[in-house]
Amino acid sequence: xxxxxxxxxxxxxxxxxxxxxxxxxxxxxxxxx
Amino acid sequence: xxxxxxxxxxxxxxxxxxxxxxxxxxxxxxxxxxxxxxxxxxxxxxxxxxxxxxxxxxxxxxxxxxxxxxxxxxxxxxxxxxxxxxxxxxxxxxxxxxxxxxxxxxxxxxxxxxxxxxxxxxxxxxxxxxxxxxxxxxxxxxxxxxxxxxxxxxxxxxxxxxxxxxx
Numbered sequence: 001x002x003x004x005x006x007x008x009x010x011x012x013x014x015x016x017x018x019x020x021x022x023x024x025x026x027x028x029x030x031x032x033x
Numbered sequence: 034x035x036x037x038x039x040x041x042x043x044x045x046x047x048x049x050x051x052x053x054x055x056x057x058x059x060x061x062x063x064x065x066x067x068x069x070x071x072x073x074x075x076x077x078x079x080x081x082x083x084x085x086x087x088x089x090x091x092x093x094x095x096x097x098x099x100x101x102x103x104x105x106x107x108x109x110x111x112x113x114x115x116x117x118x119x120x121x122x123x124x125x126x127x128x129x130x131x132x133x134x135x136x137x138x139x140x141x142x143x144x145x146x147x148x149x150x151x152x153x154x155x156x157x158x159x160x161x162x163x164x165x166x167x168x169x170x171x172x173x174x175x176x177x178x179x180x181x182x183x184x185x186x187x188x189x190x191x192x193x194x195x196x197x198x199x200x
Contacts, residue, residue, distance in 0.1 A: 003173065005172075005173055005176035005177070005180070006066055006067055007065065007066065008061050008062070008065050011061065011176050011179050011180050012180075012183065014180045015179070015180040015181070015182070015183025015184065016183060018180065018181070018183065018184050019183055019184040019187045022130055022134075022184050022187075022188070023184075023187065023191075023198070025130070026126055026127050026130050026188070026191075026199070027198070027199055029121055029126040030123065030124050030126055030127065030199040031199065
């Protein structure tokens with residue numbers, strides 16, 4: 001089964017998306033929820 | 034003295050991290066798509082594909098990962114913010130998320146990739162079918178760490194230079 005990990009672009013895109021999600025969570029944590 | 038220790042830990046942390054994640058990036062450039070090893074290749078210890086797999090296997094990056102993790106934890110401990118970081122408390126949540134991503138990557142490397150890689154290479158006994166299946170798992174495990182390194186670098190940088198992002 002093909003996954004986004006099967007291309008470099010897919011891997012990097014997932015990493016960027018994860019970065020955005022985690023950044024929003026971190027911002028929420030730092031700013032006190 | 035504290036600053037010198039912090040500096041030395043940071044230097045080794047960067048160096049270890051580049052060796053570790055550099056292997057992941059090199060793998061992505063050299064082998065952008067998964068090419069499953071054939072049963073013939075894995076079954077013949079003299080085959081060029083098997084020899085290449087063996088040549089590629091060296092513990093350097095696995096131990097670099099441990100050094101990177103330890104120096105990262107050492108820096109947090111030395112600055113007295115380890116507990117705040119681990120518990121995602123206040124601004125330390127920024128490097129804390131980095132800590133948890135790095136810990137996940139270390140666990141992925143040692144507990145998922147390596148046990149499967151040992152089977153692929155024949156270091157651990159496994160039927161041929163399973164060795165071929167494990168090759169796919171090691172590929173996905175490696176790519177997972179490549180993906181995780183992207184937010185990890187973001188949080189490393191943001192913890193020191195990204196205060197403007199959190200106001």
